[in-house]
Amino acid sequence: MKYFPISSTLFVKNRAKFTAAMKPKSIAVFNSNDMYPIGADSTLPFEQARDLFYLSGADQEETILVLFPDSINPKHKEVLFVRETNEHIAIWEGEKLTKEAATKTSGIKTVYWLTDFERVFHELMCEAETIYFNTNEHYRQSVQTQTREDRFIEWCKNKYPAHAIAKSNQILQKARGVKEPEEIALIKNACDITEKGFKRILQFVKPGVMEYEIEAEFMHEFLRNRSRGFAYTPIVASGYNANVLHYIQNNQECKDGDMLLLDVGAEYANYASDMTRTIPVNGRFTDRQKQVYNAVLRVKEEATKMLVPGTMWEAYHVEVGKLMTSELLGLGLLDKADVQNENPDWPAYKKYFMHGTSHHMGLDTHDYGALKTPMEANMVFTVEPGIYIPAENMGIRLEDDMVIQENGAPINLMENIPLTVEEIEDWMNK
Template sequence: MRYDPIDKSLFTENRRRLSEILKPQSLVILNANDFMPTNADGTMGFKQNSDLFYLSGIDQEETILLLSPHHPDEKYREVLFLRETNELIAVWEGEKLSKDQAREVSGIKTIYWTHQFDRIFSDIIFVAETVYLNTNEHTRNSSLVQTRESRYITDFKENYPLHNLSRLAPLMHQLRAIKQPVEIELMQKACDITKLGFDRLLKFVKPGVQEFEIEAELLHEFVRNRSKGFAYQPIVASGANACVLHYIQNEKTCKDGDVLLLDVAAEYANYASDLTRSIPVNGRFTKRQREVYDAVLRVFKHAKSMLVTGNIWDEYHTEVGKIMESELIGLGLITKDDITKQDPEWPAYKKYFPHGTSHFLGLDVHDVGNKYQRFEPGMVFTCEPGIYIREEGLGIRLENNILITSNGNIDLMEHIAIEAEEIEDLMNR
């Protein structure tokens, strides 16, 4: 892979932490993601199953990981199956991992080829009492595509109907929510690459530039710094486009007097960063734009200060809502009477700030975690308030990535310009 090698101790430690919370005589089965088809013989780019990567570091298709910590034969306690290369694959796709290379990446000693799976699996499955199978249990998941994991669950139930099945996802959510030091380093690297892209576009943006040209500038900078590219579909939204929360067409011309909302960030070694900035296309905010920008920035700073150990999701978002109410009143967008008459299920401020303030961040942009769990050291959240005034064609959002520690929090994007004066200064140098 283009990213620098990751210390295999991360994956060894992740497997150890998982083993500690498994039921006795258990077996964990994880499959790699599929290559998703496009048309004819085309495929989309490969994205590894995040849980499999978290436990092995293997970034290759057709991989299977078995963990059976209490198996009587020590060599079967951690087993990795890989796609075996051959001359045809080497010519058309390039070499696949050798067994020695996979051992170096993962720290797993016992490795077989995928075509050997059935024979080896029979030696492992019949001493297991509980089998953990994996599914995508993210609260936002709405995919209609059948995954390799879901196909495997169907096959397993047919072939082994009397085994006790358990859900792996809750355990992985618990573990992945707390980032290890190496993970934080990788996320910081993604943030650093994102900064390089943002600094580059500040010199590039001007009236007449196309939104997709800005996207291209960012991609150039990300890839040249060992990222695969964007951590998610980039949003480059000028003027009224910024009021569409998931605007991804990136096809319009940036006009003099508009504000450009950029929700764009790099990945690194499969770890995501997530940045949003709002900048004036001509390099100077108008008075009204600056009023709204400063209001969002004040909410951002208040919200960021509440991302600390011991706080909890719903209470945090309730408090951010109260701060946003005050700012929207100051901007003349809502009144105290609007608040008095509001529907508690959809507060008045939601007209101009309809989304949440934070989400978990890690191997996935909307990473896994339990919203009912109090914040703990090692958790990483976005902080991203915004105000969207459709009648004015103005949308402003600001977003950084925040690491919670035992002594407050650390802003992983603190080195990226966010103050209005700093943005204007950098654009006009």
């Protein structure tokens, strides 16, 4: 790993939150992600299953975490299974977790080699009455492959059909949504790396530059600051491309007079950042570009003020829609008749602003977190309004990452990233 070690106290706290919500005599199991093959002897770079990392800090393949608070044997209340390492593996693949290193990383005292899993697990299941399975129930998930977790669940149901089944996801949605101070610090570090990348490209972008060259500049800055790279596939969209919400080809020339939308974020220690900025390719906004840009910025500023404890996510989006409607009227993109005759299920503003304004941020870019209950302090949300005008060859979106506070306005983890028209132009014309 490129990142600095994380204190095991974070993972101890995270496990305590999870086990406190478990039913009596229940056991929970969490598996690492698979290594995914490309072809021949090649695999994709390994990415740890976020729930396993959240609860243990273990960041390698072939790892299993078992939580059993009511175990008769105290040493089996929490157990970590890791792949057995040796000199051969160390030479060919690099250093893996020893039992001692696994304990230091996770704070879990009982560590077994993975080859002992079925034996130890059977002993524990003979005591347990309920097993928590960890399934992905994120509202945007679209998994199309069988995961290591899926295979375990299938095996376990066949092996132990008499056990009651419970869902880990409901506990994790609540727990992961409210961040610990250590997590906020890790997200802030990711945001600071993103800031360095953005300031780098502000002095690099000019007419004639290719979108992929800008992507490369970001990657250069991210890697040299201990990031593994992008937290998600970057969007580097110039001109009309900015109207394609998930444009990731990044293969076009940036032309004089066009705007350039950059939806880019660095990861750090598996934690994500999520930034969007829209800048003029030639370093100067036209009057119309400035007009639309400032309209988006005003919506962003007002939407940010609503991120306080007690706000309901769904109602929040309704209010943001009203703000955007007002701005679109001012820009002449909507008229009063459009609003009066709008479809309540698809309001008039959706023609120019068709996506949501905020989502949870953390170990995943679109992180776990409760959305049907009131917002709470220490939740981290994005704020990302946009206006997309294909007829004008322009799409503008602005996005920062905010920490909700118990009292007062949220903290902007990206407050040092240039945002206003004046700041953008100053940086691009230094």
